[in-house]
Amino acid sequence: MSETGSVDQYLKEVKTAIDAYILDFLPREHNRVEVQCLYDMIRDYPQRSGKRLRPALCLLICEAFGGNPKDVFNTAAALELLQNWLLIHDDIEDGSDLRRGKPCLHQKYGTPLAINAGDALHCKMWEMLHQNAEILGHEIAFQILAEFTQLSNQVVEGQHIELSWIGNNRWNLTENDYWEMCVQKTAWYTCITPCRLGALAAGASRADADRFIEIGMNLGVAFQIQDDVLNLIGEVGQYGKEIGGDISEGKRTLVLIHLFDSCTEAEAERVIEIMAKHREDKRQADVEEVLSFMEKYKSIAYAQERSKFLVVKACTQFNQRFAHLPNSGAKSLFLPLVHFVIEREY
């Protein structure tokens, strides 16, 4: 089987197992019709398509470090719950329309109920993590909780940074600003913590777990850049969100920062004029005009190159720092899985 085939197969297996576990954990039926609606809402995003990349990374690293993936399975599922409650609230905060190819939860049920459903799922994530007390014992359970606390603090700060750039109409951003925002908003919960949890569950040293901070930063930012790129050039059927949605939402991406660094002052003014419009005032022609500037200055190609560079860097770091790990199927799958991050189309 090709490496890509192996990655596809692995992700598929993880998705099947994680989805079943989560849907078994979440409440299903209630005789009060209103509460039944809440249950339907919290089960909605977990039933949609998606990669389940975070649990996959966590389980794979556990196995690569010689651990039993079963020990970290509950924790890996909690990473997916995290992703789901974050998405419910992110979609409201960004004013998004589509998620995983279907209307966002707040578009289906209204913002008030969707905020509350996100909170409900958030509580369920901690409830799932507390089950680790029975599965792994109290001490390890608290270590895992500490990892989740660390990543939670990162993700809300990263999210605040991005939202405040949009809210405060800030445009003079550097690549370094983008890097720092992405590390907090994306890298911690998408890569750093999943890998750390997998390694720690396998009994890895804290020093080994800490080695994933730098690797996960490179990988997480690469993931976010690829997400930004797909948002501009992806296929809506595969990508699952509205194409050009980031332009409508006024998102500050690496593509945009490169464009500002490359274009004339007059062009920058025009781009800002469009980007700063309220979402509902932006038309398709506006989005296409910004896209044409991005193409003119090869900003999308630049971001793709940057993303590729970061993944290669992460792979080199992984090979160097974990040369002592014995070769295994799991270890050999890490690099293709990581490359999937930038080769994916969804």
Added chain:
Amino acid sequence: MSETGSVDQYLKEVKTAIDAYILDFLPREHNRVEVQCLYDMIRDYPQRSGKRLRPALCLLICEAFGGNPKDVFNTAAALELLQNWLLIHDDIEDGSDLRRGKPCLHQKYGTPLAINAGDALHCKMWEMLHQNAEILGHEIAFQILAEFTQLSNQVVEGQHIELSWIGNNRWNLTENDYWEMCVQKTAWYTCITPCRLGALAAGASRADADRFIEIGMNLGVAFQIQDDVLNLIGEVGQYGKEIGGDISEGKRTLVLIHLFDSCTEAEAERVIEIMAKHREDKRQADVEEVLSFMEKYKSIAYAQERSKFLVVKACTQFNQRFAHLPNSGAKSLFLPLVHFVIEREY
């Protein structure tokens, strides 16, 4: 000192100690200006006025059961964090203007940042609860986490029920519907769990802790009814929210249910016509018209009587079920504290 004086003094002492503890726990300064703004946001509601009733109940019951309130102090503070993140999100969900006499967080910073700040504070609540591992040991810490999980599940269901009545324009509600919604939305986190946690921290049996379920239901619903009443007839300076705000927000209260049970069909149609208007379309004259119907049918007085009846019932149950507890300053303060719930003007 009069009993009311004692209660005031006790609440003041609790407030001072809890506020200091929370503000010491929450992050204060960050060199990135955007993150500093997030820190300011999560420290905002905890610095506003308010009763700190939930920690007070928890600490008092712990003492009444012969425990050391210091053991449950961290947990009591987490109850206050819960209240604060719930309020941030509730205020968005309800479209409120004022909280504790000042503009709601989303009115100051916009909805996207406020949703995220609520999430940040929510995470901080669990982080504070995880500290119980060091304070009380792993086993008790997990018992407390289980109590918080139970109440979280209740509160999001109760909140969903109330919001869906408004969202689905439902009016044919009974007193029993209101009761069930209030038990879930209010009673668990305001009364049942605070008392349970206080008792359990003092080494009370699970049977004793369970006795607080019924007492706390009566007390919690009484608290909510009084809140609904103050929303209609309170002083904005003391109560801290816009008077008549529940009418603007379309809230289903006991007062309203009593009105529908009492008025003519034509009057009910008129009230629904007003109540069902979008918030921004409701004028002061609309609010006053609904209020005049409530006065005509003595619906506010009915709710006040009902609230009083429930508090007396809760007190009787407390005296009967905990007759075996030795008399103490703490035990004797419970009844006046509980009466404060319906006598308060804020």
